[in-house]
Structure formats: C-alpha cells, structure tokens
Amino acid sequence: MDTYILAIVLIVFASFFQGTFGLGMKHIAPLKWEAWWLVHAFTAMILFPILWALIVIPNLFEIISQTEGNTLFLAAFYGFLWGIGGILFGVSVEKTGISITYGIVMGLAASVGSIIPLFQIEGAFEQPSFPIIMLGVALLLVGVAITAVAGVQRDKLHSNSSTTSKSIKLGVLIAVASGVLSAFLNIGFSNAAPVASVAVTQYGVDAQNASLASWVVVLLGAFAMNGGYALYLFIKNKSWNAYRVPNKRKALGWAILAGIFWFAALGVYGQGAALMGNLGPVVGWPILLGLALIISNIWGYREGEWKNADRPFKVLLGGLTVLIVAICILGYANY
Template sequence: MSAIISGIGWHIVGAASAASFYAPISKVKSWSWETTWAFAGLFSWILLPWVVTSFLIDDFASFYSVVDSKAFWGMFLFGAMWGVGNVNYGLTMRYLGMSLGIGIAIGVTLVVGTLMPPIINGTFGTLITTTSGQITMGGILVALAGIAIVTYAGHQKEIALGTTAQEFNLKKGLFLAVMCGIFSAGFAFGLEAATPIKDASLALGINPLYAMLPSYGIIMGGGALVNLSYCFIRLAIKPDLSIRNDLSQPMTGLLINGSLAALGGIMWYLQFFFYAWGEASIPEHLSFANWMLHMSGYVLCGGVVGLLLAEWKGVGSRPVRILCIGMLVIVGAANLVGLGMANA
C-alpha cells in the first residue's frame, strides 16, 4: 500500500511540474513564440533525456542494440504522434480558449491514453470483471467528472474576465481538441512500446525508478522532430517572424530569455522524470492507471497554480468555489484509483 501511495505522490509531483512549466516561459520578452518554444524544447526533448540517460548507461551502442527495430520505430513514431498533439494544442486554444480547450483535450487524452493500452493488450475484459479493476475504472470516471467541473469553472472565469478565444469557432475547436487529445495520447502508447528498454534497464541493474528513462530520448525525439519542424518552418516562411530578429537583442536580454525558456523546458521534462518514478511504484497489471493519474493531476495542479498566481482574482467567489469542488473531485478520483490498486 505504501508503494501505491508513493506512486500517486510522484505522479502529483510530476503533474505539478507540468502545470507550472509555462510560468517562466510566459516571462520571455521580445522573442516569438516559435523561438521560445524551440529553445525550451531543446532542453526538454533532446538535451535532458540524453544527459540523464548518459548517467545511467555507459555504453549506448551495446545497450540499444538489444532493442529491435520494431520497438525502436514504435517509440519514435508514437513520440511523433504525441508531437502532432502538441501542435494541435495551441490551435485548440486559439479556437476554444484556454479553459474549454485544455479541459476537452485533456479529457480525451486521459480516456484514450488510459484505456487503449489494455484494450490493445487484450486485458480490458479482465479489468472490468475484477473488483479492483472496477474500482479503478470508477476512479477514471470520477476524474473525468472532476476535469469537466474544473473546465466549467475556467470557462466561467473567462466570461467574468472578458477573456475570449482569438477566433472562437466551436465546431473547428472541438474537432481540434479531440484530435489533440487523441494524438497527445501517443506518449502513453510510446511508453507501452518501451517495455523492451525498461526490461533491458532492469537487467543491467538500473534502479526501477529510472528504468523507463532511457526510452525518453527516443520517444521525445519523435516529438521534437514534429515540434521543431513546425517552429522552424513558421520562422522561415512567415514574414513577421525571424529568429535573427529574436536573437539580435542585447546579450543581457538573450541570457534572461534563454534562462527562462530553458527553465520552462527543464520543468517540462521533470513531469515525465517523476512519471517514471510513479510508474515504477504502481503494480504492473494496473499500469494503465498511470496515465490517468498524470493527466488528472495535471488539471488539479493547474488549478492550484492558477490560484497561487492570482489568475482567479476579480472573478467572484462562485467560479472559485466551482474550481475547488472540481479539484476535490479529482483528489477523490485519485483515492479511488489507489483503493482499487490496494485491492488488486
């Protein structure tokens, strides 16, 4: 039981890092979003995954040689799928606004990323016929209800503050949010495909808490290819964007912007660093719940961060009360999932 509690706790730590990573990025001045995102991504998708792996593995060539090409390309392509979801994420915000966009996208990501692996593996039937599985499934449904409540609270906040989407389009926004949710679940599928690397890590004597980390360079490499291509293509073809202009400011400004973007990238990577710790603590036959814990924790921590940063100031007490109710429901969902695991 203590391992399960520890696993849920590490998922919350990772989710808190995910919910906070954009705070330093939002402070970057005089850089285009594309340059900022690419620079942050250099740290989160490329540098940190391989630096961390280099501390765990001495001989990359011999270690990765045991992974067959099917598993390798599976991880990379699922990572690219997740990268497409990241690009759609920004477009979803454009047409639906932050609250509706995030709520719908994360809700779809939670369902797809949580339920598809056991369906594909043929274990879903067993899952819904056992008491522990049914309790865990109940926790997933409660988490979705909590996300819906938090989303509604956020939408009420936007109305109170007069914040609207740049080009509100419900039909287009819903389509993009669903696509974002489906494609973003690619990371969960990539982790499922990374089982051979996890097994190789354990065989090498690597601590189980770190066993999944050597797969991140491959999965995130696929996401980096999509995200960086998108950023650099826009910088090349959009007349109002130029990386040369972004980098032409005084050295002090470059150092500040670079540090803020790098910090955001590091915080973004840390969400999956601690995801690996949480995943290592959850019983393997209930590993499908890891993604649910991460995504619902992301919404929970996002609400807490928003309150701490005074983003809800001036909206009135009703939206804040609804937000708190939604967060309590998500906490209840995590407890249900923990109860289901304890009865496994």
C-alpha cells in the first residue's frame, strides 16, 4: 500500500476512536465524576500509552533520558495546558450546552492545532501547499460552525428551559479558551518530535512506532493536570470512599474502555502523521478532529439525539458536507 494512503487510513481509524470514546461518559453513574475521571485519565494518559510504547520500544525510558531536558519540559507543559482546556470544556458545557461548546472547541482546536505547527516549520509561507492548507482549515471552521448551529437549533427544540444571556456569554468565552488550550495537545506532539528522532536515529525504531515515545512525554504533563484536578475534587468533596459504592463495575469498565479508545485515537493518529512527514501534524490533526466530529454525530443520530428535529438535521448534513470537502482538501495538500 502507498505510504500516504496508509497514513490516511490510519487517521481514519484514529478518527473512529476519537469520535467514539465519548460514549463512555454516558456511563459514569453510580461513581462520582472524579472517581470515574481518575481511572479514565490514568488508563488513557499513563497506563495504555506506556504499555503500548514499551511493547514496540523496549528502550523507551532510555530514549527519553537521551532527549534534551528543555524539549521534554516543553512537550509535557503543552500537555499540561491541554489538560486545563479539557477541564474548561466541562465548565462551558454546564453554561452553554454541549452543542455550542463542542462546535467552538473542535473548530479552534483543529485550526490552532494545525496552524501553529505549520508556522513552526522553517519557510512555512514558501511551502507550495500553504494556501491549500489554509483553505482547508478555513472550510473546516465553517463546517464546524454549521454543525454547532444545527446542534443549537436541535437543543432549542428539545429544551424547555432557557439559559441566561450572561451565562451563555461567559460560557462562550470559556469555550474559546478551552478550544485554544485543547490545540496544545497536537502542538506538544509536534514539539516532542526530537524524542521520536532519538528513537529512530540512535535506536533504529520505526518512525511510526517512534511517535509513541513522543506521546508518552506529552501525556505525562496532561495527566499531571487531569489527575491533579481529580484529586483536588476528592479533597474538596471528601469523596475518598467513592469506589465503595455498589454496582460500580460497569462504570469502571467504561472508564477503562473510554481511556483505551481515547489513546488509541492519538496513538494511531501519531503513526499516520509520522508517515506524512513534516506536515503530518499540520494536515493530519484537522482531518482527525473533522472526521471525529462526523463520527460522533453519527453515534448521536443512532442514539436518537436528532429525533423530531428534521430541520436542524438538514443543517447538520450541510455542515458535515462542508467538513468532508475540507478534509479532502487537507488530504490533497500533503499528497
């Protein structure tokens, strides 16, 4: 199989995992949120990434120790910033609803997470694909905005309560901050490239597998934020006995499965991006999030979220069509 086609196939698979893992968050009860999230975050950001990386890179920790400290710190710090964005996402959902928040966050995370790594490439403006990439990212933003509008229209039909204008404005501001910070997950991955480079040049690791070493470093910072926040809630809510509740096995199983799916998305995406070369994080990231948005809406349709909302659903289909066009343009940009 052609290398570039394989890269696209991998990112499509990654998008499936990314668009699906959120189903697990519908099965938090009877656990407290912090109890469910700690298990989920540990599985997604520590256990699964390290186990997968060690299987294909036995010298993982030796490779990391060979990388410059500044590189490691910066990559982990970007992961930490992403963790803040994830927490703000939850706060915004409470104030504005899932549709508005998801649309804003996905759009900003996809565009900022693509453009910053592009500008970090030497001679970015001279890249022949530069205008095509910018067009693809712009269309992606339009597609995400249309899907967000469809979600808002659907929620108005299904909701009997109204949120205050002040709360919505604050929620939108928080969602914007979340979207920008969420982009740092991909920026951290892009800046952790020297870790993968050490694995390839000094230890003979395949470039695809070497990307896993980069994720291990970035996600250490991400877990520091997510795990730390969960522990803070344990202290604040005095919920240390949260794991003693009856009938918790199903919720714990979903926490672990959602964690596996979450990192499966990043791990497979990283392998696809590695095959794309320098522009992998630039082109692959918006494709990943755009397809994930499409897949998550497919799951939502199957779950009945668009029942009795024919007009908003037609708007959604228009937004998904724009997303597909944007993804095709981005795919062509690096061909």
